[in-house]
């Protein structure tokens with residue numbers, strides 16, 4: 250384990266957590282598609298339940314294909330241990346509910362993924378946990394919002410869909426002065442481009458549905474952090490809420506992770522080209538992409554990230570109507586939510602992903618009605634740009650007519 254961690258990340262994407270199957274020599278990990286495991290004897294079964302002997306019992310409590318995935322992601326994020334879940338939301342809910350209880354308070358960076366917002370502001374509230382949105386890009390505002398009962402600080406960086414960055418080191422330092430656990434949703438970057446634990450975060454969560462799976466064919470989640478906390482997550486919320494990943498989906502993520510390095514490099518390269526194209530277009534008022542030198546957070550991006558990723562958003566001149574025309578005119582880009590796919594996906598946060606967030610909260614979080622989000626895929630950049638160009642021409646024509 251320690252030997253492999255000295256190798257570069259691109260190598261570890263392929264080799265971490267992997268060894269040939271001891272029985273057959275199979276290099277690809279076997280899919281242990283089983284719900285339960287035979288005990289050699291009654292005594293062995295009893296010892297496994299008592300925790301006196303390690304080994305598998307039942308797939309909700311652990312499975313070798315899940316374990317291989319957990320070992321790999323823990324290595325890539327630089328954490329002690331990991332727990333795999335059946336979705337990103339199961340991972341986020343699993344970590345949050347393992348760490349807080351009635352009477353506790355959570356701070357979260359706003360904007361945040363719409364369902365995370367709902368989980369914290371609606372579901373957790375019904376169990377006596379309060380949550381407050383804060384601007385994670387302003388550490389002094391975060392510090393002012395801390396209460397004596399604040400247990401958790403949860404944020405995404407970059408945020409979705411406004412691509413605002415939070416300084417992980419600064420936030421972790423201030424949170425730790427108040428004994429607050431820091432959880433970073435690293436979905437948008439993937440461990441190839443950003444490793445929050447290296448900057449002081451305690452726990453990383455992922456929607457593995459996105460870049461980790463990478464092919465738009467699986468829904469899954471991951472949490473990485475200290476062994477003691479991950480053991481608590483496994484033995485409480487994973488075991489008792491039961492939001493586990495299936496062995497086949499774990500295998501799909503192991504497969505996806507093998508190409509993470511080359512995919513993230515290509516996503517980043519394509520997104521930068523698309524961002525530069527959009528930035529000079531007369532119908533585009535603003536482009537949000539941390540890799541643009543014009544981005545106000547370019548320096549922080551260079552300090553904390555190893556690349557700028559595949560997600561960007563932009564504001565069209567003409568607001569909501571222009572956005573609708575653009576989404577109706579694209580041909581190669583697919584109108585769909587989600588991100589991190591091989592295919593370029595385009596969506597309109599105000600009517601899709603962030604529709605559950607109240608309009609005032611959306612506006613306060615900088616999500617204007619004309620904002621369009623693009624998850625730049627792995628197609629040839631020239632083809633993506635040509636499609637946007639013809640769709641923007643349609644927006645221009647509609648505005649001249651209107």
Ligand SMILES: *Cc1c(COP(=O)(O)O)cnc(C)c1O
Pocket residue numbers: 336337338339362365405409434436437455456457458459468469470
């Ligand atoms: C998609 C997403 C989630 C939720 O993940 P699921 O796998 O859809 O449950 C959480 N956070 C971010 C940043 C996401 O993009």
